[in-house]
Amino acid sequence: MHYDMIALLMFGSMLVMLMTGQRMFGIIGFVAVVAALLLWGDKGGYDLAFAQSIKVIGWFPLLTLPMFIFMGYVLSESRLADDLYRMFHVWFGRVPGGLAIGTILLMVLISAMNGLSVAGMAIGATIALPELLKRKYDKRMVTGVIQAGSSLGILVPPSVVLVLYALIARQSVSDLWLAGIVPGLLMATLFIIYIWIRCKLNPSLGPPLDEAELAAVPKSEKYRLLLAGLLPFGIFLVMMVPFVAGYTRLVESSVIGAVASVLVAIAKGRMTRQVLEVATRQTLAISCMFLWIILAALAFGAVFDGLRAVDAIKGLFLDNLGLGRWEVLILMQLSFILMGTFLDDTAMLVIVAPLYVPLVKMLEFDLVWYGVLYTMTCQIAYMTPPFGYNLFLMRAMAPPEVTLVDIYRSIIPFVAVMIVALAIVMVFPQLALWLPNTLRH
Numbered sequence: 048m049h050y051d052m053i054a055l056l057m058f059g060s061m062l063v064m065l066m067t068g069q070r071m072f073g074i075i076g077f078v079a080v081v082a083a084l085l086l087w088g089d090k091g092g093y094d095l096a097f098a099q100s101i102k103v104i105g106w107f108p109l110l111t112l113p114m115f116i117f118m119g120y121v122l123s124e125s126r127l128a129d130d131l132y133r134m135f136h137v138w139f140g141r142v143p144g145g146l147a148i149g150t151i152l153l154m155v156l157i158s159a160m161n162g163l164s165v166a167g168m169a170i171g172a173t174i175a176l177p178e179l180l181k182r183k184y185d186k187r188m189v190t191g192v193i194q195a196g197s198s199l200g201i202l203v204p205p206s207v208v209l210v211l212y213a214l215i216a217r218q219s220v221s222d223l224w225l226a227g228i229v230p231g232l233l234m235a236t237l238f239i240i241y242i243w244i245r246c247k248l249n250p251s252l253g254p255p256l257d258e259a260e261l262a263a264v265p266k267s268e269k270y271r272l273l274l275a276g277l278l279p280f281g282i283f284l285v286m287m288v289p290f291v292a293g294y295t296r297l298v299e300s301s302v303i304g305a306v307a308s309v310l311v312a313i314a315k316g317r318m319t320r321q322v323l324e325v326a327t328r329q330t331l332a333i334s335c336m337f338l339w340i341i342l343a344a345l346a347f348g349a350v351f352d353g354l355r356a357v358d359a360i361k362g363l364f365l366d367n368l369g370l371g372r373w374e375v376l377i378l379m380q381l382s383f384i385l386m387g388t389f390l391d392d393t394a395m396l397v398i399v400a401p402l403y404v405p406l407v408k409m410l411e412f413d414l415v416w417y418g419v420l421y422t423m424t425c426q427i428a429y430m431t432p433p434f435g436y437n438l439f440l441m442r443a444m445a446p447p448e449v450t451l452v453d454i455y456r457s458i459i460p461f462v463a464v465m466i467v468a469l470a471i472v473m474v475f476p477q478l479a480l481w482l483p484n485t486l487r488h
Contacts, residue, residue, distance in 0.1 A: 053082070053086070057078055057079075057082050057347075057350065060078055061074060061075060061078045061347075064077075064078065070339075072336070072339040072340045072342070072343040073339075073343075075340075075343040075344065075346075075347050076339075076342065076343035076346055076347070078347065079343065079346035079347040079349070079350050080346060082350050083346075083349075083350055086350070098349070100342060106214060107298060109210070109214065109338075109341075110298045110301070111205065111210065111220065111297055111298055111300075111301040112207060112210055112334055112337060113330050113331075113334040114298075114301035114302055114304065114305045115205040115207070115301055115304065115305075116207070116329070116330045116333050116334060117305050117308075117326055117327070117330040118282075118301075118304045118305045118307075118308040119157075120325065120326035120329050120330060121305075121308040121309055121312055121318075121322065121323075121326045122157075122279060122282075122308050122312075123157075124321075124322040124325050124326055125312040125315065125317035125318060125322050126317060127278065127279055127311065127312065127315065127317070130272065130275035130278070131153055131156060131275075131279055133272055133275075134272040134273055134275065134277070135148075135149025135150070135152060135153060136149065136178070136256075137264055137268075137269050137272055138269070138272075138273065140255060140256030141255050141256065142243070142255065143243060143246035143247045143250060143253060143254075143255055144188075144242040144243055144245065144246030144247075144252065144253030145253070145255060145256070146175075146178065146179055146182060146184065146253070146256075147179065147184065147188060147189060147192045147242045147246070147253050148239050148242055148243065150171060150175045150179070150189075150192050150193065150196055151192060151195075151196045151235055151238050151239055151242070152235075152239075153171070153174075153175065153196070154171060154193075154196030154197055154199055154200075154235075155196075155199055155203060155231070155232070155235050156279055156280055156283070157200070157279075158199045158200040158202070158203040158206075158231070159203050159204065159205075159280075159283045168193065168194070168197035168441065171192075171193035171196060171197055172193060172441065172445065175189070175192075175193060176189060176190070176193060176445065176446075177446075179192075180446070180448075182254070182256065183251075183254055184252070184253050184254070185251065185252040185253070186448065186449050186453055186457075187453050187456055187457040188242075188245070188246075188252045188253060188457070189457075190441055190445060190449055190453060190454050190457040190458075191457035191458050191459075191460065191461045192238075192242065192461075193441065194429075194430055194438070194441050194454075194457070194458055194461065195238055195430070195458070195461035195464070195465070196235075196238065198426040198429050198430065198465075199231055199234065199235060199426075201422055201425060201426060202227045202230060202231040202234070202419070202422050202423060202426060203227060203228065203231035203232075204224030204225070204227055204228060204231075204287075205224060205301070205304075206223075206224065206227055206422065207337065208396065208422055208425065209223040209224060209227060209418060209422060210223075211337065211340070211341060211344075211396055212396060212400070212418045212421065212422070213418070214341055214345075215341075215344055215345070215348065215396065215400045215404060216400065216404045216414050216417075216418060218414050218415055218418065219415075219483075220297055221290070221297050221483070222415050222483040223415055223418050223419070223483075224297075225482045225483040225486060226415050226416065226418065226419050226479040226480060226482065226483050227419055227422065227479070228482055229478050229479065229481065229482060230419050230423060230468065230472050230478060230479055233468055233471065233472070233478065234423070234426075234464075234465060234468040237464045237467060237468055238461065238464060241460065241461075241464050245460075278311055278315075279311075281311075282304060282307045282308055282311060283304075285303060285304070285307050286300050286301070286303050286304035286307060287300065289303065291486060344396070344400065348400065372410040372411070372412070375406070375410060376407070376410065376412065376420075376473075379399075379403055379406075379407075380420065380424045380469075382399070383395055383399075383421065383424040383425060383428055384424060384427055384428045384431055385428075386399070386428065395425065395428070396421070403421075404417075413476065413480060415479070415480065415483060416472075416476045416479050416480055419472060419479040420469065420472065420473060423465070423468065423469045423472065424469065426465055427462055427465045427466060427469065430458040430461065430462055430465075431462065438451075438454055438455065438458070441454050442454055
């Protein structure tokens with residue numbers, strides 16, 4: 048059988064097996080090892096899995112993964128985000144759509160402390176959503192705000208998705224994190240501008256808070272809330288400034304962040320045994336899941352490399368179809384959006400990275416820049432009907448009065464804003480590359 052057909056058979060078998068509902072890493076790893084056994088015999092199959100295991104164990108920056116996950120869960124379970132939202136409530140109440148804008152800013156800071164969109168969604172749905180609905184905000188506006196804001200968790204550092212991409216694409220985690228900062232802030236800024244304009248034109252969507260209520264809050268309370276709300280931001284600075292300045296490496300900065308979050312929780316009197324147990328258990332569960340996924344992805348990618356499947360795809364797109372490099376890139380982004388209707392970001396990365404990353408390199412695009420494009424496209428896919436990942440998370444956490452139709456309709460304008468942000472970063476790659484290039488030199 049020709050190698051192209053073998054690669055196609057592997058890819059098709061994996062997609063069919065994913066429909067069985069089994070664990071994603073088990074399916075991908077199984078297909079990879081069986082293919083290696085059939086192609087290269089017992090020694091080749093055993094060596095493949097063993098070699099990828101050693102590669103994962105020896106990848107030092109992967110130690111950042113449990114540290115950042117633990118930090119995020121400590122901040123979440125100790126309810127430090129409550130103070131942060133209360134601060135936005137008081138300081139942004141007079142602005143049209145001020146609480147919705149505050150929710151976006153809350154999501155940016157939560158993203159900068161966790162790296163997972165699920166954490167932002169959980170905090171937004173439990174803290175922000177009830178408050179916004181109580182303040183007569185339009186339910187479609189607020190559900191769209193929470194979904195869009197939580198999606199920033201996979202773009203703003205410390206993004207766990209970018210860590211996985213770095214390993215598969217063999218790129219620097221620090222470069223990818225730095226590359227995600229400006230696009231992440233750009234997207235958040237566009238969200239805020241959209242919310243402010245909509246609520247300015249139609250105040251019923253996001254009415255300002257009552258002046259009497261705001262006046263009843265004494266200045267001392269406002270400043271106390273400002274200090275309490277900025278504590279999570281202080282944790283982020285304590286963690287990232289030494290890294291950016293070159294005093295610490297990435298792993299050491301992640302440890303600083305985890306320790307700082309514990310110390311702040313203790314200082315606030317919220318570090319209970321339950322908080323520590325939940326944070327530790329969740330960290331262990333998520334870290335192990337990602338390690339298995341990485342191992343499976345590396346094994347699958349190694350077989351594809353051996354089959355030279357990337358050369359076949361390049362020949363199909365560039366030689367047979369006569370597409371240009373930018374047309375191929377746009378097709379790859381569209382495929383991510385399509386897959387995102389039924390897969391999460393990790394599954395998409397594991398399935399197509401062995402094909403797309405070498406192809407992007409052959410097309411002479413920057414792999415760090417492409418990592419940012421991939422992540423931004425995943426954000427859009429997360430919110431694309433009918434099966435967008437965030438849509439069903441939102442439905443599970445929202446009150447009964449927020450229907451699935453409301454959730455579907457709420458994301459339309461925010462998806463449009465995200466597409467605009469993606470187009471801007473595609474047209475101006477330096478928005479992503481300027482910061483890593485500057486600090487690298």
